[in-house]
Amino acid sequence: MSGQVQGQGQSVLLPSLAVAASAVFWGTTWIPLREIDGPGVPAEWSGLLIYLVPALLVLPMILIRRHRVIAGGLPLLVAAVAVGACNGLFAVSMVFGEIGIVILLFYLNPIWATVLERVVIGTPIAGFRWAGIGLGLLGLVALQGLAGRWPFPSNAAEWMGLGAGVCWAVGLVATNVARDSSMVEKTFLQFVFAALTAGLLIFLLGWTDQHPTVAGLSASLPWILAAAALWVVPAMGLSLWGASHMSPARASMLLMLEVLVGVGSAAWLAGEELGLNKIVGGALILSASLVEAWGSARADAKRVG
Numbered sequence: 001m002s003g004q005v006q007g008q009g010q011s012v013l014l015p016s017l018a019v020a021a022s023a024v025f026w027g028t029t030w031i032p033l034r035e036i037d038g039p040g041v042p043a044e045w046s047g048l049l050i051y052l053v054p055a056l057l058v059l060p061m062i063l064i065r066r067h068r069v070i071a072g073g074l075p076l077l078v079a080a081v082a083v084g085a086c087n088g089l090f091a092v093s094m095v096f097g098e099i100g101i102v103i104l105l106f107y108l109n110p111i112w113a114t115v116l117e118r119v120v121i122g123t124p125i126a127g128f129r130w131a132g133i134g135l136g137l138l139g140l141v142a143l144q145g146l147a148g149r150w151p152f153p154s155n156a157a158e159w160m161g162l163g164a165g166v167c168w169a170v171g172l173v174a175t176n177v178a179r180d181s182s183m184v185e186k187t188f189l190q191f192v193f194a195a196l197t198a199g200l201l202i203f204l205l206g207w208t209d210q211h212p213t214v215a216g217l218s219a220s221l222p223w224i225l226a227a228a229a230l231w232v233v234p235a236m237g238l239s240l241w242g243a244s245h246m247s248p249a250r251a252s253m254l255l256m257l258e259v260l261v262g263v264g265s266a267a268w269l270a271g272e273e274l275g276l277n278k279i280v281g282g283a284l285i286l287s288a289s290l291v292e293a294w295g296s297a298r299a300d301a302k303r304v305g
Contacts, residue, residue, distance in 0.1 A: 012246055019242035019254040025235035027103070027261025030094040031269070032227035037095065040216015044207040047091030047198035049220075050227040055195040058188040069185050075177045079186060083171035083240065084193020087232075089164040091194070092201050097157025099266035100278050104143055104285055105153060105161040107259050110292055111136045112169035117247070120173050128295025135288035143281025156205070172251055175244050186244070187237050256289040 033050065037043040062069060069076065093102045111133050117123040141151040153159040175186060202208060217224075243251040259282060266272040 015242040015245035016250075016254055017242075018238040019246075019251050020257055022235045022237075022239035022242065023255045023257035024261050025231050025238070026090075026255070027258040028265055029091070029227070029231050029235070030099050030262070030266065032223050032231055033091060033094050034270075035223040036220045036227065038216065038220055040213035041220045042207070042210040042212065043095050044092070044202055044205070044210075045212055046095050047088060048195060048202060049212075049217075049224050050091060050232055051088065051191055051195040051198055053224060053228040054191040054233055058191055061184075062188050062192070065185060065188075068182065069189070072185055075174050076185060076189070079171050079174035079177075080189035081193050082167045082174055083186075083190045083236075084195075085197045086164045086167035086171055087190065087194040087236065088197025088201065089160040089167065092198055093157040093160035093164065097155070097161060098272060099270060100263040100272055100274070100282075101143065102157060102161035103259055103262040103266075104139070104278065104282055105158055106165040106168070107256055107285055107289075108136050108140060108162065109165035109169045109172075110253060110256075110289055112166050113172055113251075114292075116169055116173045120177070123247075126295060128291055132288040132291040132295070135284050135291060139281045139284030139288065141281075142284055143277050146277035146280060147275065160201075172243050175240060176247070186240050190236055190240065191232075250292075253289045253292045256286060259286060 033046045034043075036046040036049060041049075090102075090106060093106075114125060114129050114133060118125050144151045144154065153162050212220075239251075239255065242254075263272075263274070263278060263282060267274045
């Protein structure tokens with residue numbers, strides 16, 4: 001019995017560390033995104049630029065491995081579109097929105113992951129998960145209401161943050177279902193759909209009047225390359241690999257570390273105010289993840305026993 005428990009603990013340790021590390025990367029992605037913005041590079045193009053580089057690099061590999069991509073079927077396609085859309089939406093929202101609020105709205109995703117697990121996989125919604133959903137929704141009300149706003153996103157960037165969380169929850173469930181597809185196909189395709197999403201937003205939101213100049217791109221190139229090589233690629237690879245080896249709800253809980261990293265770094269480096277709404281709303285949203293972690297641990301222990 002103890003050997004079985006130890007083995008299961010070891011099997012989930014590395015994926016858990018990978019997802020936690022990816023949360024640190026995601027929590028500071030706003031730094032290169034905002035550094036790319038400058039003379040000759042409109043801010044609205046930042047999200048597209050950081051994903052365009054890896055997308056172009058992996059396209060030949062996708063073509064070479066096209067038979068594996070086709071074999072992945074609908075689960076792989078849904079995972080790719082959903083996670084890609086998540087990252088594209090999140091990148092754009094980081095440029096224009098208030099970082100702390102956008103991140104907290106994104107990290108309501110355990111609610112959507114729990115509901116999707118029930119609908120797609122058939123996982124029963126236990127009492128502790130209902131409590132987590134309630135705490136998460138109360139956190140949303142506090143986050144917006146204590147700032148004098150209606151208890152839902154108040155601008156386009158915040159809606160993108162919330163939408164990114166929904167897409168991530170869909171991607172987690174689809175990634176969990178698409179176990180037969182390798183991480184190579186899953187990761188490569190995310191880059192392409194993230195770039196497509198960020199590019200589509202430029203047209204949908206009417207940001208086509210200004211285009212990056214050659215001089216602007218040359219000046220911003222170090223940050224564009226750094227964003228791809230030091231933030232996007234490690235974060236996406238670690239999060240997708242780790243998430244594929246655990247339940248969607250558990251992965252969402254571990255990724256909540258980004259809340260602390262993102263809100264803290266934005267307050268420290270970007271001078272964002274750490275108001276009562278973020279403190280109370282963030283505490284409630286984090287409490288929702290803690291309830292999920294506690295309940296999942298008890299459920300796992302009962303299954304092992």
